Amino acid sequence: MNKKPTLYEEIRAKGHSRRDFLKFCGTIGAMMGLQASGVAQIVKALESKSRIPVIWLHLQECTCCSESFIRSSHPIVADIVLDKISLDYTETLMAASGHQAEKSLHDTMEKYHGEYLLMVEGSIPTENDGYCCIGGKSAYEILNEAAEGAKAIIAWGNCASAGCVQAASPNPTGAKPVHKVIKGKPIINVQGCPPIAEVMAGVVIHLLTFDRIPQLDALGRPKAFYSRRVHDTCYRRPNYDAGLFVQSFDDENAKRGYCLYKMGCRGPNTYNSCGVIKWNNGVSFPIQSGHPCIGCSEANFWDNGPFYQHLQSFPGFGIETTADKIGLGLGVVTGVGIAAHAISTNIRKRKMIQKGIKKSDSQTN
Amino acid sequence: MKNQVKTKIITEEYVWQLPVRFYHWINAMCIIVLSVTGYLIGNPPAIQSAAEASFSYWFGVVRFIHFIAAFLFFFNFAFRIYWGFVGNKYSRWYHFIPFKKKQWVEILQVLKIDIMQVTNKPLVSVGHNSLASLTYFLTFIVFLLQSLTGFGLYAAMSDSWFPQLFVWIVPILGGDMGIRNIHHILMWFFILFAVVHVYLVAYHDYIERNGVTSSMIGGWKLVNKEDLKQE
Numbered sequence: 001m002n003k004k005p006t007l008y009e010e011i012r013a014k015g016h017s018r019r020d021f022l023k024f025c026g027t028i029g030a031m032m033g034l035q036a037s038g039v040a041q042i043v044k045a046l047e048s049k050s051r052i053p054v055i056w057l058h059l060q061e062c063t064c065c066s067e068s069f070i071r072s073s074h075p076i077v078a079d080i081v082l083d084k085i086s087l088d089y090t091e092t093l094m095a096a097s098g099h100q101a102e103k104s105l106h107d108t109m110e111k112y113h114g115e116y117l118l119m120v121e122g123s124i125p126t127e128n129d130g131y132c133c134i135g136g137k138s139a140y141e142i143l144n145e146a147a148e149g150a151k152a153i154i155a156w157g158n159c160a161s162a163g164c165v166q167a168a169s170p171n172p173t174g175a176k177p178v179h180k181v182i183k184g185k186p187i188i189n190v191q192g193c194p195p196i197a198e199v200m201a202g203v204v205i206h207l208l209t210f211d212r213i214p215q216l217d218a219l220g221r222p223k224a225f226y227s228r229r230v231h232d233t234c235y236r237r238p239n240y241d242a243g244l245f246v247q248s249f250d251d252e253n254a255k256r257g258y259c260l261y262k263m264g265c266r267g268p269n270t271y272n273s274c275g276v277i278k279w280n281n282g283v284s285f286p287i288q289s290g291h292p293c294i295g296c297s298e299a300n301f302w303d304n305g306p307f308y309q310h311l312q313s314f315p316g317f318g319i320e321t322t323a324d325k326i327g328l329g330l331g332v333v334t335g336v337g338i339a340a341h342a343i344s345t346n347i348r349k350r351k352m353i354q355k356g357i358k359k360s361d362s363q364t365n
Numbered sequence: 366m367k368n369q370v371k372t373k374i375i376t377e378e379y380v381w382q383l384p385v386r387f388y389h390w391i392n393a394m395c396i397i398v399l400s401v402t403g404y405l406i407g408n409p410p411a412i413q414s415a416a417e418a419s420f421s422y423w424f425g426v427v428r429f430i431h432f433i434a435a436f437l438f439f440f441n442f443a444f445r446i447y448w449g450f451v452g453n454k455y456s457r458w459y460h461f462i463p464f465k466k467k468q469w470v471e472i473l474q475v476l477k478i479d480i481m482q483v484t485n486k487p488l489v490s491v492g493h494n495s496l497a498s499l500t501y502f503l504t505f506i507v508f509l510l511q512s513l514t515g516f517g518l519y520a521a522m523s524d525s526w527f528p529q530l531f532v533w534i535v536p537i538l539g540g541d542m543g544i545r546n547i548h549h550i551l552m553w554f555f556i557l558f559a560v561v562h563v564y565l566v567a568y569h570d571y572i573e574r575n576g577v578t579s580s581m582i583g584g585w586k587l588v589n590k591e592d593l594k595q596e
Contacts, residue, residue, distance in 0.1 A: 162539070218536040229521055229541075243424035247411050258418075262409065269541035271521075299539040304546070311407060312546050323546065324408070327553030334557055338564045341480075348482040349572060356574065 004050040007208075011046070021046075031277060032202045033224045038209075045209040052208060053108055053116040055146050056090035059139045060132050060166050060175055061122030064194040065156040066092055071280070072197035091134070102135050109149055117207065118150035123159040123166050124181050127174030143181060152186045152213060153178060154203060161189035161220070162299035169303050179220060186213045189220035191272065193296035198277050199225045219299070221271065230293050231267035233275030236260065249290070260287060264308040266295030374590040380455050380492055381584045388445045389581055395438035396555050402431040403552050432519060439512050442505075455492035461502040463495060471495035479568070491588050497565075500558075507554050514548040 005013070011021055022043065029039035058066075070093075089105040096104055108116060120143065125131035129138035137145075147153060155178040158164035166175035179187045190203055203222055206214045214222040231237060239245070239259035246254045246263050261268070267275075270293055274285040286293055292308070295301040304312045311322040346353070381389075405427050414421070449458035463469050475496040477484050488494060493501065516527075517534035518541060538544050570578045580586045 218532060219540070232522075238418035241425035241428075242416075242418040242421040243409055243412055243427075244414060244416075244418055244421070245409060245411070252413070262411075266542065269545055271541075295540075295542060298542055300543065304542045311549060312542070314550070323550040323553060327550075327556065330553065330557055331560070334560055338561070341564075342568070344482055345568060345572065349485060352485050352572070 006047060006050050008047040010051070028198075028202055028205050031198050032206055042205060042209045049208060053112040054089075054119060055105065055108055055116055055150070056119045057121065057142060057146060058091045059120065059122030059124055059143065059159075060173065061157070061159045063092055063121070065121045065159075065200070066090075068194035068197050069156075069200050072201050105146075109146065113149040115151055116149065117152055117154065117204075118146050119154045119156055120160045120178050121156045123163045123173075123175035123177055125166075125173035126176050126181075127172065131173045140181065143178070147182045147185055150185060152188065152207065153182065154207075155179065155187055155189045155220075156200065157195055158191060158193040158296060158299075158301070161191050164193055165302050168300070187220060188213060188216065188222060191219075191221050191226060191297035193301075195297070196225075196273060196277050196279060199273055217271070221297075225273045225277075226271045226297065228271065228273075228276075229268060230270045230272050230274050230287070231265075233273075234267050234287055235275065236287060254290065257290075260290075260292040261310060263292045264306065264310050265292035266298070266301070266304075266307075267293040270295040270298050272297040375587050376590045376593065377585050378491060378588045378593060379453075379584055380586045381580055382453055382456065383584065384444070384448050385452060385456050386581055386584060388441055388448065391437065391441045392445075393559075395434050395441065396559065398434040399431060399438060400552055400555055402427050402434065403549075406431060407549055407552075435512075435515055435519070438508075439516070442508050442512065446505075460493065461498045461505070463499055468495040468498075472499060479565075479572075491586065491592055504558060507551055511548065511551050511555075514544045514551070517544055518548065 008021065012018070016024075025042045025046065026039050029042050032038070034042075056066075089101065089108055091101065094101060094104065122132075122139075124139050124143055126140065129140070132139040134142060155161045159166065159175075160178045163171070163175050163177050166173055167177070177189075179189065188203060190200055192199070199222075202225065203214065206222070206224075214224060217223050217226055219226075231240070234240075236257060236259050239257070240261055244253065244256075244258040246258045246260050248254070249263065259265070265287065267287065274293070275287070278285045278288070294307050295304065298304075306313065306320075309322070311324060314321050314323050314326050317326060406424075409424060409427075446458070448456055449461070463472065471488070471490065472495045474486075474488055475494050478486060478488055492498075513531055513534045516531035520528040520532045520535075521541070523529075535541060535544060538547070566578055570576070575587045577586065
């Protein structure tokens with residue numbers, strides 16, 4: 001037998017009953033979109049496997065991914081995923097600090113070389129080594145060192161997956177997502193600002209149970225959670241198809257709960273599980289609370305603004321200028337051009353036209 | 366030169382074959398429908414209604430028409446490319462790309478005669494002139510971009526294999542939002558193109574008196590016999 005306790009043993013030691021444990025496996029299996037037999041696989045995996053060593057790096061970020069994760073609604077998620085699976089090294093939550101923390105990081109990297117999971121929160125500054133320098137090392141160095149012996153990398157949130165607000169124009173720190181810095185390692189982009197706690201847990205459980213990377217979409221996001229648009233799972237969708245839109249936040253249509261498309265909702269362009277899993281123990285999600293989706297699980301969502309209009313501003317023409325305004329302007333210019341050209345034609349080609357008319361007259365006479 | 370004009374013999378030439386004419390009008394119809402429905406999808410009108418969503422579907426219908434027209438537009442466009450390889454000499458693909466010096470010279474001539482109007486020297490051109498051809502080549506590129514971005518967006522709403530052929534465009538531009546914006550900006554290219562195109566047809570009919578407008582209906586143009594030999 002394993003010297004280390006299995007995850008199931010650790011869960012039981014924490015005081016959870018077997019019934020609680022099975023309920024947890026069922027819940028997470030459903031969220032991952034598994035069939036019933038998949039739940040049995042989760043049970044078996046947790047009963048037989050011991051915890052995975054994890055290094056959790058905090059680079060240029062705001063810790064909202066960690067915050068989301070520790071607020072995962074299911075108590076076992078918090079217990080096993082946080083207390084048991086992770087945290088061989090995580091600056092924010094570990095007890096050790098300074099040299100002890102650094103030692104813990106190196107111990108994990110050496111002892112579990114090729115086995116540990118690397119979880120990255122935050123983007124990597126590339127402009128200057130001084131940005132996000134931890135223990136005398138640049139974020140770039142730390143990440144490269146940690147990625148070298150990692151089994152797989154999970155990029156938490158928009159920062160690690162796409163750069164988020166730090167990479168928004170003008171991107172002063174040269175912030176880059178993990179997949180642009182690290183090559184040759186499997187990288188899972190768990191998108192969102194922050195990602196939904198249950199999605200984060202689901203990805204970890206998937207890796208634990210099946211010992212392989214979940215199916216990913218073209219942007220490296222797990223398909224189980226990011227294959228559908230928020231729009232397609234939105235309960236306000238029938239209003240969209242019926243052409244019933246909120247025009248302003250204080251109008252009658254807003255009260256009736258119509259579609260927020262005209263308020264700039266990014267639901268039609270955003271792939272996430274907000275409409276299904278929702279937030280805070282399934283209580284609500286932004287659209288349910290009357291606010292349009294801002295598209296936080298999509299790359300460049302800060303630059304695709306303004307948030308409260310659907311057509312984004314045209315680059316280089318100021319915040320309020322959309323393609324429609326520019327198009328209309330060009331239309332007017334074209335109209336003026338055509339009028340000028342028509343006048344010019346009748347002046348400059350007058351002789352030619354007159355000659356033709358005269359010729360035609362003389363032929364008929 | 367004066368003599369040349371006086372002695373010119375006008376003859377009829379079958380320039381636009383039936384498939385080219387069909388392509389043109391189907392394309393024109395699709396572009397009108399796509400632009401109108403596309404604009405509505407981007408900026409739906411404000412409707413105040415006390416009705417429940419389940420009683421109405423007009424926005425869904427607008428989108429449906431847009432998608433149907435898009436399929437028609439795409440396959441019509443694909444057909445025109447095919448016809449560029451099998452059609453008559455006026456419809457061949459190599460006319461649309463200025464490979465030869467002669468074509469660039471003609472582009473400059475057209476700019477001088479018709480756009481800047483600094484000379485009235487007549488131009489030898491039976492089908493499209495070289496500047497028009499180059500412009501149509503650019504529109505073909507925009508057609509392609511519009512199809513790629515459009516079907517790339519549509520792929521998320523369809524299980525059918527055809528739109529799935531376009532999903533690769535999404536990661537290149539980072540996501541649906543950027544693609545949507547490009548798709549919307551290009552719509553304005555179509556609108557501006559249509560305005561200028563219709564004006565220039567009227568202009569050429571007025572100046573050159575060769576029946577260019579009706580040529581896209583019947584296929585025949587009135588041309589100088591000398592020009593026909595030079596083509």
